[in-house]
Amino acid sequence: KQVVLLPGDGIGKEVMESAKLVLNTVATEYGHRFAFHEHAIGGDAIDRYGNPLPDDTLKACHQAEAVLLGSVGGKKWDNLPANKRPEKGLLGIRKQLGLFANLRPIKSFPALEHVSPLKQEVISGSDILIIRELTGGLYFGQPSELRENGQAAVDTLYYQRYEIERIVDKAFQSARKRRKHLTSVDKANVLESSRLWREVVEEKRQQYPDVTVDHLLVDAAAMKLVTSPDQFDVMVTENLFGDILSDEASVLTGSLGMLPSASVRSDGVGLYEPVHGSAPDIAGRGMANPIGMILSAAMMLRHSFNMEEEAAEIESAVNDTLNEGYHTADLNREGGKLVGTAEMTEAVIENIT
Amino acid sequence: KQVVLLPGDGIGKEVMESAKLVLNTVATEYGHRFAFHEHAIGGDAIDRYGNPLPDDTLKACHQAEAVLLGSVGGKKWDNLPANKRPEKGLLGIRKQLGLFANLRPIKSFPALEHVSPLKQEVISGSDILIIRELTGGLYFGQPSELRENGQAAVDTLYYQRYEIERIVDKAFQSARKRRKHLTSVDKANVLESSRLWREVVEEKRQQYPDVTVDHLLVDAAAMKLVTSPDQFDVMVTENLFGDILSDEASVLTGSLGMLPSASVRSDGVGLYEPVHGSAPDIAGRGMANPIGMILSAAMMLRHSFNMEEEAAEIESAVNDTLNEGYHTADLNREGGKLVGTAEMTEAVIENIT
Ligand SMILES: CC(C)[C@H](C(=O)O)[C@@H](O)C(=O)O
Ligand SMILES: CC(C)[C@H](C(=O)O)[C@@H](O)C(=O)O
Numbered sequence: 001k002q003v004v005l006l007p008g009d010g011i012g013k014e015v016m017e018s019a020k021l022v023l024n025t026v027a028t029e030y031g032h033r034f035a036f037h038e039h040a041i042g043g044d045a046i047d048r049y050g051n052p053l054p055d056d057t058l059k060a061c062h063q064a065e066a067v068l069l070g071s072v073g074g075k076k077w078d079n080l081p082a083n084k085r086p087e088k089g090l091l092g093i094r095k096q097l098g099l100f101a102n103l104r105p106i107k108s109f110p111a112l113e114h115v116s117p118l119k120q121e122v123i124s125g126s127d128i129l130i131i132r133e134l135t136g137g138l139y140f141g142q143p144s145e146l147r148e149n150g151q152a153a154v155d156t157l158y159y160q161r162y163e164i165e166r167i168v169d170k171a172f173q174s175a176r177k178r179r180k181h182l183t184s185v186d187k188a189n190v191l192e193s194s195r196l197w198r199e200v201v202e203e204k205r206q207q208y209p210d211v212t213v214d215h216l217l218v219d220a221a222a223m224k225l226v227t228s229p230d231q232f233d234v235m236v237t238e239n240l241f242g243d244i245l246s247d248e249a250s251v252l253t254g255s256l257g258m259l260p261s262a263s264v265r266s267d268g269v270g271l272y273e274p275v276h277g278s279a280p281d282i283a284g285r286g287m288a289n290p291i292g293m294i295l296s297a298a299m300m301l302r303h304s305f306n307m308e309e310e311a312a313e314i315e316s317a318v319n320d321t322l323n324e325g326y327h328t329a330d331l332n333r334e335g336g337k338l339v340g341t342a343e344m345t346e347a348v349i350e351n352i353t
Numbered sequence: 354k355q356v357v358l359l360p361g362d363g364i365g366k367e368v369m370e371s372a373k374l375v376l377n378t379v380a381t382e383y384g385h386r387f388a389f390h391e392h393a394i395g396g397d398a399i400d401r402y403g404n405p406l407p408d409d410t411l412k413a414c415h416q417a418e419a420v421l422l423g424s425v426g427g428k429k430w431d432n433l434p435a436n437k438r439p440e441k442g443l444l445g446i447r448k449q450l451g452l453f454a455n456l457r458p459i460k461s462f463p464a465l466e467h468v469s470p471l472k473q474e475v476i477s478g479s480d481i482l483i484i485r486e487l488t489g490g491l492y493f494g495q496p497s498e499l500r501e502n503g504q505a506a507v508d509t510l511y512y513q514r515y516e517i518e519r520i521v522d523k524a525f526q527s528a529r530k531r532r533k534h535l536t537s538v539d540k541a542n543v544l545e546s547s548r549l550w551r552e553v554v555e556e557k558r559q560q561y562p563d564v565t566v567d568h569l570l571v572d573a574a575a576m577k578l579v580t581s582p583d584q585f586d587v588m589v590t591e592n593l594f595g596d597i598l599s600d601e602a603s604v605l606t607g608s609l610g611m612l613p614s615a616s617v618r619s620d621g622v623g624l625y626e627p628v629h630g631s632a633p634d635i636a637g638r639g640m641a642n643p644i645g646m647i648l649s650a651a652m653m654l655r656h657s658f659n660m661e662e663e664a665a666e667i668e669s670a671v672n673d674t675l676n677e678g679y680h681t682a683d684l685n686r687e688g689g690k691l692v693g694t695a696e697m698t699e700a701v702i703e704n705i706t
Pocket of ligand 1: 572
């Protein structure tokens with residue numbers, strides 16, 4: 001299996017090492033072979049090649065079956081012009097590989113419920129999958145430019161019906177494998193694109209009569225995520241709403257460093273990355289939480305390589321490790337075992353073998 | 354003082370009665386005279402005149418010094434075409450009166466901290482003012498239409514520099530009257546309009562050297578509201594981001610029914626309404642929480658009529674009433690005094706006189 005590794009910036013490099021070790025363990029245990037090809041992206045690529053997404057990296061990604069990404073960005077590159085920023089590399093890769101579906105699972109780990117900012121009775125039992133459209137909407141719509149000599153600016157929220165159809169299909173299929181409840185989020189009382197979105201969901205639901213569907217306005221969704229996160233199963237929404245809501249949801253459990261994500265297209269090719277950022281403040285100190293990256297590697301095994309058993313093995317090893325009390329510095333656990341990136345990775349590996 | 358009352362739909366009618374009673378009490382105590390002019394809006398106006406914002410209503414609002422609004426909307430009108438829906442009335446009035454600044458104070462009441470979905474140590478001491486731009490952006494940008502025979506849809510995020518300047522000025526001025534900390538929220542790593550927004554904030558800050566400013570991306574803001582709401586003072590952002598973030602923020606304290614809002618322009622004319630919706634499920638049963646509406650009336654006294662003392666009097670009466678244990682059914686308080694709309698209003702009035 002050909003896997004491109006893009007460690008990127010900050011703690012990205014450190015947690016990528018953890019993912020490699022875990023994947024090598026799985027390879028040995030299950031008799032697979034992963035070929036890793038490492039390339040530059042983001043600020044690191046700007047520093048080395050003057051481009052956040054070098055051609056060489058893009059070419060390697062095009063040839064890969066899956067891409068693992070650490071994290072990109074950092075203060076150092078914040079003042080570069082828009083098209084030279086680290087984020088541009090990320091947006092470029094999503095668009096160019098056609099990774100239209102961003103999957104963001106948010107699950108409260110029983111061992112970690114106490115670290116949530118929410119009361120235990122509010123967060124307990126929450127298990128949400130947010131599916132965000134990733135290659136359309138305001139992120140890519142044209143025109144996006146200054147107007148009238150810099151006295152005005154415009155961005156464009158544009159969706160084609162087929163773009164909505166494919167992400168809505170993905171969402172229905174995901175709901176089928178879970179608790180069969182889909183919540184579609186839009187702003188249909190204001191936006192034309194949201195009304196088209198809602199229309200497509202209404203059409204598609206005929207094909208999935210076993211799935212319960214409801215529509216929620218984005219402002220109401222932002223409220224309900226906080227007041228009753230346990231009421232959601234699968235949530236599907238457009239790019240920018242998904243950006244906001246999935247980040248909001250990611251702090252509900254209090255353990256952002258644990259969360260993985262996948263950006264996939266229909267043929268199984270995908271890019272997998274932890275939800276956390278590059279955390280420049282703790283980079284290079286060996287204290288980053290590698291679990292988000294390790295669980296992203298598990299998502300890769302499941303979605304790109306159809307290795308359900310191997311993915312589940314990693315996930316249960318992570319669970320066991322948490323239950324043993326191991327935690328990194330981002331998680332405050334009285335009486336737990338505080339460890340660094342390497343020891344945490346080692347503990348997970350022990351639970352795999 | 355000429356005040357237009359727009360009770361609107363659902364519980365809007367009931368809570369408007371409370372506001373009238375409280376304002377009449379203030380009038381007697383302080384020797385003012387408020388002339389109330391009641392008009393139709395939203396679903397109620399659709400039913401009676403076939404138009405969510407009848408000309409007559411709009412004309413009255415244009416002549417008023419302030420408008421008090423109950424709430425609009427309800428399932429009954431959800432399937433009407435976009436331009437006939439109750440919300441259209443609300444958007445029309447904001448735009449036509451030029452009410453560009455939406456003020457949303459969110460404050461945790463000590464007597465009610467336990468009803469928050471957040472842990473007490475997270476929410477305690479939070480006191481945020483979200484200032485949302487209300488007459489620009491995706492809500493009003495053109496084109497907003499179906500394309501390619503209904504196979505695509507487009508909406509437009511458009512801002513002129515002066516629209517950003519006036520809301521940013523309002524935000525700096527508000528910050529000055531509070532804890533002098535302004536957080537500007539945008540998505541400058543993706544949107545051209547956000548880059549213009551950030552540029553304007555950077556220019557304006559020269560005029561307000563006493564105010565500390567930081568910029569936050571909207572996704573990060575959605576996270577931080579949940580993890581550390583007490584870190585914010587004044588937050589300013591564009592229309593849609595403000596819609597989402599202010600609603601997210603409004604559930605943090607757990608007492609949505611208590612929250613007021615103001616939509617104002619530079620000359621003091623404003624529209625005041627509670628944050629809660631029309632709550633059709635409890636409408637007509639005399640159990641709605643009138644505090645959001647009553648505190649909106651207080652905001653009207655302060656912002657439109659410069660009656661600071663009278664406004665503060667209402668606010669402290671509300672505080673006293675809560676401290677006495679009074680609460681409506683939306684707030685779960687063990688050992689408190691559960692009352693309906695009328696009794697709650699009566700209790701507040703007692704504390705004014
Ligand atoms: C870096 C940024 C452009 C990106 C986005 O908004 O999509 C990030 O916030 C994310 O969610 O992956
Ligand atoms: C009813 C709707 C159009 C409105 C908005 O989105 O502005 C509402 O959500 C609000 O925030 O007042």
